[in-house]
Amino acid sequence: MPQTASATLSPDWPCQVKAPGSHDWERTAIRWLRDLLPARYAAYSSFNRHPVLLTRHARIQLQHxxxxxxxxxxxxxxxxxxxxxxxxxxxxxxxxxxxxxxxxARLARGVRLITDALLVNGAPRRR
Known part of the structure; x- marks a missing residue:
């Protein structure tokens, strides 16, 4: 069952990202995730078209x-x-x-929550 905007969000959910299931939440998630990476990564369109790739790279970046x-x-x-x-x-x-x-550590928890929400909500593919 997909999460909705009315679902209670974790305190670790980034305040800059709309609630999963709400209108345009994926766009706010992508913007927040891109801000975690060095600016040069904005040129890689695969991260924008495949948000799960972006969450994966943000997780790796934060681990390092x-x-x-x-x-x-x-x-x-x-x-x-x-x-x-x-x-x-x-x-x-x-x-x-x-x-x-x-x-x-707080940012890493936020990335994990966004990853989970993307997977629950079908990890949209942008064209």
Whole structure:
């Protein structure tokens, strides 16, 4: 049974994306997903015609970003002092990375929800 606009959305559902089943929700989902990718990916029309490809690539992109932030977080205490970075800056950097990890995890949950909604609603193919 397809989701409808009246369905209760998860708190992780991106606020920029209309509810699944509502008019034009796929377009808002595609726009939000494209914003997660580097700008050069907008030139690839396959992502726009096949939203499931876009969700897949956004998921992969976020996985790599999460790994990069984790590595930066795990190594900053060992590497930053030798680069002349002050302890207070290192502490702020650690907090920044922790906030970024939380944000990336939230975005990844949003991508997962959109993927599920696209699959439930028939993953539209645009021409």
């Amino acid at each position: 970003e999460i790994r990069a932030v984790r590595v930066a977080l795990e190594t900053c205490r060992a590497e930053l002092p030798s680069l002349g970075v002050a302890e207070s800056v290192i502490e702020n950097t650690i907090r920044m990375y922790a906030v970024e990890l939380d944000q990336l």
